[in-house]
Amino acid sequence: MTESRTDRDPESVSRFVEHFAAQLVEAGMARMPSRVFAALLASDTGTLTSAELGEQLRISPAAVSGAVRYLAQVHMVSREREPGSRRERYRVHSDQWYEALTNREAIIKRWEEALREGVAGLGADTPAGRRLAETLDFFEFIEKDVAEMMERWRTYREQKYQRP
Amino acid sequence: MTESRTDRDPESVSRFVEHFAAQLVEAGMARMPSRVFAALLASDTGTLTSAELGEQLRISPAAVSGAVRYLAQVHMVSREREPGSRRERYRVHSDQWYEALTNREAIIKRWEEALREGVAGLGADTPAGRRLAETLDFFEFIEKDVAEMMERWRTYREQKYQRP
């Protein structure tokens, strides 16, 4: 007998969720957001309600709330309201995943700003100032290049998955 | 009167160090490694001894040791022994900076592995399995592209700074 979509092996799901979340944690993301994101990735529809997340991950509504607030802020998850209900659903779009990566831009921008101030403060003609300037140069270079890379990915993806 | 290289305005140095370190912390790096790295970036020669770091940042030798152990592990700093001394010097090469970024490869590799297992466990023909597969596809794509990007940077840099 073939399994319906709703009773997929919870064991397999949980194994993936915890394993993938562990990798995200190792990369610096907090635990609850990592677990919630992984659970959404592994869901059938790409959406889960707050209650489903709490039950599946064995965490309190408060923990779900905190995790989702963070994920929404960095654009890895979006929130939807089911019409005619007070349930909220959280959704992962497969393409938000890399938009989130692009959002590293904001971080890099601040690094660049700090470096610029450093060059000014220490003097562009000092050894340290030159080092900072070259570092800044590197960030400016990759920033531009990353944008182009994302463009290439979009092209590749549209062509491969026939879905703009 | 013009300042010698050794008595640059400590105020400016400190301002840059703490400001830049704060940005690194925000990006997920621990505080001491962030401060130590920033101090090295802002040093004249790109090298500092353990004692100099401790004094400048007002931290214990133990803290320096821990921070440097981490930085060396992720290849953001290398250790050198001054010949004929038991002093150790820590150095930041301007090009280790981006080699460290490349080291993100290791992290991405583990993500890919976890995703592959997920696809296998959930079934490549399920909605969730397809979502994971596309995410995996994305990582494989950018992994290749990042390598090429670093190559372009090296070329650009050599040409601009006349220093292979």
Add this chain to the structure above:
DNA sequence: CCTTAACTTCACAAATTTCTGAAAGAAGCG
């Protein structure tokens, strides 16, 4: 309107991380 389901916020307890001082461990130099 009032009730009730659902999410959020808040204060706190628990767990974890961070940094230090003290002691132990290398390595130059006489």
Add this chain to the structure above:
DNA sequence: CGCTTCTTTCAGAAATTTGTGAAGTTAAGG
């Protein structure tokens, strides 16, 4: 070889972070 200087390790105190229960807020549905 032993003294001295520098670095590392380790146990623990202090600070921070994390997750919870409980109270508070919002909005659907009668």
